[in-house]
Amino acid sequence: MADLVRRTDSLDRRRFLSRMALLAGLPLLGAPILSACTSGRDATEGATWFEPKVRTSENGVLKTQLRVVDRDVALGGGQVRAVTYEGTYPGPTLDVRPGDRIEVSLINEIDEPTNLHTHGFHVSPKAPSDDVLLAIEPGDTFDYAYDLPADHSAGTFWYHSHQHTISDTQVFGGLFGALIVRGELDDLPGVRGRPERLLVLSQTQIEDGEMVPGDKSSNDLQQTLVNGTYQPTTDIAPGEIQRWRLINASSLFLRLQLDGHPMHVIAIDGDALTSVTAKDVVEIVPGGRADVLIEGANTGTYQLRSLSWEEFGPFYSSMVPAAMPLLNLESTGETQDSEPIPTALLPFDDLRDAVIDRRREFVFEELEPRGTGDMGHFMYYINGVMFDHHVVNETMILGDTEEWHFVNRTYEPHPVHIHVNDFQVVAVNDEPVDEQHYRDTAMLPPFGSLTIRHRFEDFTGQFVMHCHILFHEDHGMMQLLEVVERPA
Structure with a gap:
């Protein structure tokens, strides 16, 4: 990943626009107004x-x-x-x-x-x-x-x-x-019957009692909410094992860490892993999800936080939040003797062994002119064209297995999302990876590449593939795809 990093003074789109607005004297919500981003159920931290x-x-x-x-x-x-x-x-x-x-x-x-x-x-x-x-x-x-x-x-x-x-x-x-x-x-034993927590992670910016529209909001001024709540508090008993369902409903890349608690990943994007993977940091791209098991540590208060991407270089400062706490976890009560966390989960069809019927390449490019706040000047492309819902860009055959190679010619990461059929990531920056599960959204690194394999099963019809930074999708970074029956 270090080979991809080039020094740059570029600002991401929303930071750029927010600073231009400040120079122009436009009213924007600043960080001190944190209470305006709490849940309404409790206007203090620890809601x-x-x-x-x-x-x-x-x-x-x-x-x-x-x-x-x-x-x-x-x-x-x-x-x-x-x-x-x-x-x-x-x-x-x-x-x-x-x-x-x-x-x-x-x-x-x-x-x-x-x-x-x-x-x-x-x-x-x-x-x-x-x-x-x-x-x-x-x-x-x-x-x-x-x-x-x-x-x-x-x-x-x-x-x-x-x-x-x-x-x-x-x-x-x-x-x-x-x-x-x-x-x-x-x-599955070890998953069955666990207490659950749903964590829908989103961003908001509030001004004059209303949410600032997404295309006018600024990363610098947003706050991260959990189920619409600012830094809520939940609990767990020492030794208790809970299943947390994490959904990234924002357009920001999240790196999640829970103090004193490894996160035991059992599923990504609704697809089970073959075995449980313990991680100190779980990365979830915009639109992505992760199911994790959490075992309560000793009595105390711990924080789930979103970490900075600064260590990966300047390109990864784009479209990602600064480090911030998300929720407080109180470990309290008597120690529980829970059923152990499982090791093996579910098998899957490894497409690295599949016969490939066709290979395709998709090039992501963008035009983000600095010095203007006019949204119409921001344009995003796949294979040199912007989205047109009247034009089918690619046609696939039902039952075929294909390999798609994505190339990123931009300074920022893009979360590639494909509707209907999940895929397996087989390489990042042309280096093979060992992902033994499917997903529906994956990071395309800045000035890098992503290689996936997927099979078109069960359904014909038109659907889309796009960047799940929704501003990019709205401004062209999407293609219309169609699966058809195999010709006689």
Whole structure:
């Protein structure tokens, strides 16, 4: 990684814009106003733990609604104007099992179009399923229906708006929530029955009682929230083992560390590992998830924190937060004698051994002119073109296995996200890696490369591949893909 680092004085886009605004005398929220970013449930640090309400499937069906509303929500020790699902930040958690049918009535009560993406689900990209090319207009209702395959992976997923050109502002503003699929992984000894914590990590900036739009916000002025709460406190008993479901709903690259507690990773992006991996630092790219087991340490108070990327060089200072505490973990009570953390988990089909039907290359480039705050001057490209929902950029054959090579010609990392079919990372910067699991989002390093393999299974139709820094996606860094039946 050190070979990629070149000295530069470049500023990331949002830092640049925020400093230009300060020079121009524009009002921006500064770091001293921390209480404005607390949960509304407790306006002090160490706020009471909060998780969104859970809606669970019954008899193989989850039938629910998600009402998109623009109203005051509980944030910041008071009420903050925001666009959310069902008037909560995050939206309600949807809890299902493989083989379930999920029916969601999306009711659009705001003054701009929106839609819904089930991030990480292996489902059809055709309406009324995960069709992100739809636009649900103001005042309209659309009835989504998702049929999860019986062999769908169990793990942590999420849903959010995917309305092109405004996905950044809608997701940053609160249009997201957790999806949980319970299945084979949950039934394994050592995983089964563990107490759970859901941690949806997001960024916010509040000004005049409202959230600053994502494309006008600044990394320097944002605060990290956990389930809409600023630095909440939760608890664990010494020796108790909990399962934490971590969702990065922000456009920032997170490096997470829990004082005095290794994190035992059991799944990435809703896909189980073959064996448990203990890590002191867990990296989660924008849009990514991690399921980890935490064993309570001796009595005391510990912090989960997001670490700086400074040690990796100046390019990694772009689109990543400064070091900051995220939550307090109190280890308290009598020591528990828990079932041991497992070692082996689930097998998977290692695509490094697969026959490759086709290889493709995707080059990521961008134009970020310094000296202007005009959003229209920022443009992002894949293979020299910006996204056009009328143009299918690549066509694949159902059942084929392909290798894709991504090349980054920009100074910043990009989280590559592909809908419908998960993939296996096989090389980074042309050096082989040993990832024995799939994922749906992975980091493309600055001035580096990423090589993946994936198989197009079960579903035909059109879907997208894009950078999950949503500002980049909205401004062109996305391609339309299509899987078709094999020609006769």
